[in-house]
Amino acid sequence: MKKADYQTRIESIINSSALLHSIDLMGVGIAVTDPNLKDNPLVYVNQGFEKNTGYKREEVLMRNCRFLQGEETDKNHLGIIRRAIIEGRPDTVTIKNYRKDGSTFWNQFIISPVVNREGEVIYFIGLQFDVTKEVEERNASKQKIQQLSYFDPLTELLNMNHFKDIMKSKFEEPDSKDKTAAVLRVNLNRFRYINESYGETMGNELLRKVAERLKNSLDEGTPICRSFADDFIIFLSDISDPLKIHEIANSLSNALKKPYSVFDEEIVAGCGMGISLYPDDSQDVTKLLKHAELAMKEAKAESLNGPHYFDYYLMDRLHEKINIEKKLPRALSEGQFELHYQPKIDTSTFALIGFEALIRWNDPEQGLVPPNNFIPVAEDTGFIVQLGEWVMSEACRTNKKWQDAGLPKLPVSVNVSAVQFKHPQFVHMVQNVLEQTGLAPEYLELEVTESLLNTPLFIMEKLDTLQKKGITLSIDDFGTGYSSIYYLKELPLQVLKIDRTFIRETPNSLRDSSLLVSIIQLGKSLGMTVLAEGVETEDQFNFLRDNGCDQIQGYYYSRPLNEASLKQLLLSNRE
Numbered sequence: 001m002k003k004a005d006y007q008t009r010i011e012s013i014i015n016s017s018a019l020l021h022s023i024d025l026m027g028v029g030i031a032v033t034d035p036n037l038k039d040n041p042l043v044y045v046n047q048g049f050e051k052n053t054g055y056k057r058e059e060v061l062m063r064n065c066r067f068l069q070g071e072e073t074d075k076n077h078l079g080i081i082r083r084a085i086i087e088g089r090p091d092t093v094t095i096k097n098y099r100k101d102g103s104t105f106w107n108q109f110i111i112s113p114v115v116n117r118e119g120e121v122i123y124f125i126g127l128q129f130d131v132t133k134e135v136e137e138r139n140a141s142k143q144k145i146q147q148l149s150y151f152d153p154l155t156e157l158l159n160m161n162h163f164k165d166i167m168k169s170k171f172e173e174p175d176s177k178d179k180t181a182a183v184l185r186v187n188l189n190r191f192r193y194i195n196e197s198y199g200e201t202m203g204n205e206l207l208r209k210v211a212e213r214l215k216n217s218l219d220e221g222t223p224i225c226r227s228f229a230d231d232f233i234i235f236l237s238d239i240s241d242p243l244k245i246h247e248i249a250n251s252l253s254n255a256l257k258k259p260y261s262v263f264d265e266e267i268v269a270g271c272g273m274g275i276s277l278y279p280d281d282s283q284d285v286t287k288l289l290k291h292a293e294l295a296m297k298e299a300k301a302e303s304l305n306g307p308h309y310f311d312y313y314l315m316d317r318l319h320e321k322i323n324i325e326k327k328l329p330r331a332l333s334e335g336q337f338e339l340h341y342q343p344k345i346d347t348s349t350f351a352l353i354g355f356e357a358l359i360r361w362n363d364p365e366q367g368l369v370p371p372n373n374f375i376p377v378a379e380d381t382g383f384i385v386q387l388g389e390w391v392m393s394e395a396c397r398t399n400k401k402w403q404d405a406g407l408p409k410l411p412v413s414v415n416v417s418a419v420q421f422k423h424p425q426f427v428h429m430v431q432n433v434l435e436q437t438g439l440a441p442e443y444l445e446l447e448v449t450e451s452l453l454n455t456p457l458f459i460m461e462k463l464d465t466l467q468k469k470g471i472t473l474s475i476d477d478f479g480t481g482y483s484s485i486y487y488l489k490e491l492p493l494q495v496l497k498i499d500r501t502f503i504r505e506t507p508n509s510l511r512d513s514s515l516l517v518s519i520i521q522l523g524k525s526l527g528m529t530v531l532a533e534g535v536e537t538e539d540q541f542n543f544l545r546d547n548g549c550d551q552i553q554g555y556y557y558s559r560p561l562n563e564a565s566l567k568q569l570l571l572s573n574r575e
Contacts, residue, residue, distance in 0.1 A: 029053070029107075029128030031065065035085065035121055039064045043123070052107070052128050054100035065126075068107075070098040081111060088113050088121045094131060106135040152226040154204055155211035163225035163233060167285045170237050171278070181278035182245045184234040184307070185292035186214075186256065187300060189270045191230035202262055206269065209260045217255045218248070233289065242277070249275060249307040272300030273307040281310050294318060324377045327363065332390060336362055339394055340560035341412070343569065344531065344553045347545040352573050354411045354445065356553060357395035358560050359387075379419045388420040389429055396437040396444060398563060403443070407570040411472060413445035418452050427465050434469075441470035447497065449476055460491065467492040474531070478519065489526055496523035500534025500554070507543040517547050524548055 029049035033040045041062045050056060053068060060067070069078065077095040084091035090112040097107045108131045114123040150162040158166070167183075170176060188194075188210065195203035207230060214224050214232060223235040234252070239245055253273055260267045274295025276288045291310040294317075299308035331337060341355040361369040378384040392414050399412040420426060434441055446466065452459050467473055474495030475488070488496075498519055505512040516532075523530040532544050535554035544552055561569065 027051075029130075031126040031128065033065070033124045033126070035124060037062075040085065040124070049128060052099075052105065052130050053097070059100075068097040070096075070104070072096050072104060073098070081109070084111050085124060088115075094135065104132075105130050106132045155208055155226045157211050157214075157232070158223055158225040160225055160227045160233075163223055163227075163235065164285050164289075166223045167235055167288075170235075171283065171285070177279050177283075179237070180239040180242045180245065180280075181235070181237040182239065182249075183276045183278075183288045183292040184236065184249055184252070185274045185276075185289070185296040186232040186234070186252075186271050187273075187296055188230040189272065189300070191269065194267060194269065198262075198265070198267075202265070202267075205262050206260055206267060209262060210256065210269070213255055213260075214252070217252050233292070245275065245277070246307070249273060253306055270305075272296050272304070274299055274310065275307050276310040291315075320373075321377050321380075324369070324374050325381055325383075328374065328378060328381075328383050328387070331361060331363065332387060336364070337387075337390065338362065338562070339391065339398070340562050341566040342553050342560040343558045343566070344413075344551050345557045347541070347549055347552055352408070352410065352569065353551060354413060355566060356413045356415075356447070357391060358415075359391050375417075379417050382419065384417050384419050385423050388414075388417060389433070391415075392430065392444075393433045393437065396433055396439040399443060400437050400439040402567060402570055403439075406574070407567070408573055409443060410570075411443045411445045413447050413472075413474065415447045415476060416449070418449050421448055421452060421459065421462070427462055430466065430471070431469070442472070445472040445474055445495070447474045447476035450478055463492050467494075478523075494529060496526070496528045496530050498523075498530065498532045498549075500532075503532055503534045503536075503540055503544075503554075506540055508539075513543065516544075520544075520547055520549050 025047060027048050029052040030044075030046040031042055031049050032044035034043045037043075041064055042060050043062070045055075045057055045060060049060075053060075055067075073096050077093045080091055080093045081095075090110070092108070092110045094106060094108045096104050098104055108129040110127040110129075112125050112127075113121045114125060116122050150159060151157065152159050170181065188206075191203065191206075194206060207226070210230075210232065211224070211226065214234065218224065218234065225233040225235075227233055236245060236248060253271065256271045257268075260269065274292045274297070276282070276291035276295060278288055281291050282288050291314075294314040295308045295310040298304075298314055302308075338360050340358045340360055342358060343352050344354040344356065345351065346353045359371060359375075361371075361374055363369050375384070378387050395412045395414050399410075403409050416426075423429075430444075430446070433439075434444065448459075448463075463473055472495065473493050474497050475493050476497050477499040478496050496519075498516070502512060502516050502519065506516050507513050520530050529550045530548070531551040531553065532549050533553050535541055535544065535552040535556045537556060540554075541552060541556050558569070
């Protein structure tokens, strides 16, 4: 068949009524416009168009398609169609159109020109595909991704990145420096204990309750962020009166102190709150957040009931902490640490019955660094594990050396921090130290902090293992924590060591004296040896002895002694 005859046959098919009927029945919407008529009106629509739009054919013929547009129709999308018509070329756009009943649908619209033999556009054919389901699913997916990108999935509060972006955009406004803004940083008290005691599910539900209370306590739209775990941040802006910040902070603090009902359990979780001010404390987002964090940590460290404002002395303290953190590893490797030993005395015989190893740091630049300055830093950084192992090894080695020299065989006690005790290799480390130094287990006493008693299930196995090896276990600084008498009874502890704060005003203070007697009686009733630390006067010693306290240590008998001085004391006791 010749090409011309084939073309004639195709045109005959196209012009046939059978083809037109098939096009009319297609599920795809088809619309034909005539650009040569005024306003480029519709001259043909099929049943697919009627189904998609809800309009009958007779209602739309000779009308421009703009009746399908509405408020939510994107003007940029319309521009794509207009340019295609002006330039006489095909194009595709996904545009929101309106049905006759006012509802919307997403229309994937393909427009293409029809030209005659001379190349002139005589019609435009438009194909409509209803892609509403696909677009809505895609938008829902985008929204979910945005939710994950901008919000904390647990509490639905802002995440840190989006929170910072909001702060930055606010500070970039022209008049931002004319008004005060504030960052409030909130951290729950004892959240780790709640998590360990009740479980992660309970802990997560508590965090959701806290987030809900924060939102209900603040004006709608106030940016609130959960940065991590139990750390929340609030951004207050456009504050004309700085006193308003203090009012909001106090109100928020009081709201967070109220009990939470979580899975039929009543939980009280106070908080520490720190505040930094813009532009006074800084005009930089990162610094404001850090300053608020420092103020919050100070509030928690000092057990402050209300909000604590940032002050630059906190920066000085931070720099000091960072400096100590850098120096600690080198100080250990260069032998800058040494142990002093404070004697323990039997109250009934005044005999030396043991001694406590106390670490000292002789820094070449600063001189003697108080333990209260570097021990918390070592605990925060985890260096306490390595440092604590050195203390235990040095104390056991020295005690074994004295015993081998024929000096009295007395136990040495070593403080163990909670961080150190919780280390999975702690028991193994103690055993290695005893094996390497050759010290018999009965001459080692471990003093554990009272805060550990709040996690009895976690520590019970370790305490049992240590006790079975013959090591004496004591509870240090008793009375300064929140230990339960039940746990005190159940755990394998032999010595109760009363904190010096209960000794200081005894016997002059009737209240302190009565409390001290109660603690002594408690320890004795549990079958424990009771030791009082910080005894400085004869009156204190006599009061403790007369009321059944078994042992004391403190300046009344002796200050902590270096290795040579304690050796002389042991020699004198042997003689």
